[in-house]
Amino acid sequence: MRNVLIIYVLILSNACASSYVSYQSIEKPKEYYQKIFVVTLFNDILLKEFNEETYNNYIRDFLNNIDAMDRRNLMEHSLKNTIANSRTILTNSKDQFKVNIDVDYNDFMMTLNEFESEAILVINEKAYYYNVSERINCNGDIRTTESPNAEFHAYLIDAKSLQPVWVGKIHSTGSQYDYTGSMYNSMCRKLNKKLIKERFLMPALKQ
Numbered sequence: 493m494r495n496v497l498i499i500y501v502l503i504l505s506n507a508c509a510s511s512y513v514s515y516q517s518i519e520k521p522k523e524y525y526q527k528i529f530v531v532t533l534f535n536d537i538l539l540k541e542f543n544e545e546t547y548n549n550y551i552r553d554f555l556n557n558i559d560a561m562d563r564r565n566l567m568e569h570s571l572k573n574t575i576a577n578s579r580t581i582l583t584n585s586k587d588q589f590k591v592n593i594d595v596d597y598n599d600f601m602m603t604l605n606e607f608e609s610e611a612i613l614v615i616n617e618k619a620y621y622y623n624v625s626e627r628i629n630c631n632g633d634i635r636t637t638e639s640p641n642a643e644f645h646a647y648l649i650d651a652k653s654l655q656p657v658w659v660g661k662i663h664s665t666g667s668q669y670d671y672t673g674s675m676y677n678s679m680c681r682k683l684n685k686k687l688i689k690e691r692f693l694m695p696a697l698k699q
Contacts, residue, residue, distance in 0.1 A: 493556075495504070495584075500537065505622060508667050508669070508670070508677060509640075509670045509674045509675050509678035510664070510665055510666075510682070511662050511663065511664040511678045511682040512662070512663055512680050512682070513661065513663075513683065513686055514661045515660035515661070516659065517658050517690050518656055518657055518691075519655075520658065521657070521690065524576065524691070524693060525580075525610045525648070525692055525693060526579060526581060526606050526610060526694070527581045527585045527608055527611075528575075528610065528612070528613050529582075529603075530572075530582055530585060530612075531535045531584065531612060531613070532563075532564050532571075532585070532586075532614075533551065533554050533555075533614065533616045534559075534560040534563060534616070534617045536550075536618075537550040537551070537616050537645075538550060538641065539616075539647050539649075539656065540656070541655055541656075542612060542649045543654060544673040547600065552591075552594070552595065552596065553629050555585060555595055555600070556586070556589045557591075558592045563617070563672065564586050566672060566676060569590065570673065570676040570677050571584070571613075571615070571676075571680050572584060572682055573677075574677065574683075575680065575684045575687075576696060579696065579697065580693055580696075583609060584652075584673055588603050598680070603646055605683040609651050610650075610652075611650055611657075611692075612647075612649040612652050613646040613648055614646070614649065615644055615645075615646050616643050616644065616645040616646075616647075617645040618643040619641075620640070620642045620643075620672075623639045623641060624636060624637070624638050625639070632638070639665070639667055639668050640648075640664075640665075640666040641666070642663070642664045642675050643662070643663050644664070645659070645660070645661055646658075646659065646661075646683055646695070647682040648687065657692070660686060662682055664678050672679055672696065689690060
């Protein structure tokens with residue numbers, strides 16, 4: 493058991509996913525967003541306005557679909573752990589809508605208003621893939637390693653205007669020791685730093 497724990501700690505210590513972001517602030521923030529409703533998607537989307545047409549075309553069938561259940565749980569867990577604090581409250585869609593149940597636009601907006609959400613944070617996992625590399629060791633054996641890569645599109649949408657106020661494209665790269673959770677953690681940290689820097693979110697209070 494002790495050996496298993498040592499191996500696990502070594503894997504975690506060598507996980508070193510990194511992320512970089514290209515972004516644009518569409519509107520200057522008038523005030524900090526303190527109550528945010530999170531939506532995570534794993535399908536192609538075109539989001540220029542969070543209206544009923546966009547919701548029905550790109551979100552409704554994928555908001556809580558069973559195919560992405562595990563990845564959605566993992567990503568929204570990472571987002572909450574990274575961004576939520578005493579000054580920023582996150583409400584995850586996975587906690588409000590049961591898996592595989594149809595949620596129409598009116599039901600979604602009612603839930604949004606129920607939590608008095610000031611913004612919607614939509615994270616779309618655009619791609620997730622592995623770079624494979626091979627090397628020959630001193631015995632002549634071929635060793636293969638896989639390193640994860642991912643691309644995410646992020647949209648911060650004002651809950652009153654339903655217009656994006658900030659959009660970003662985040663590319664995350666990992667080593668052979670990284671896994672989906674560490675990739676999501678890296679993405680969330682980079683996203684959080686940018687939204688704080690652009691004054692859409694408040695930093696956590698120092699203890």
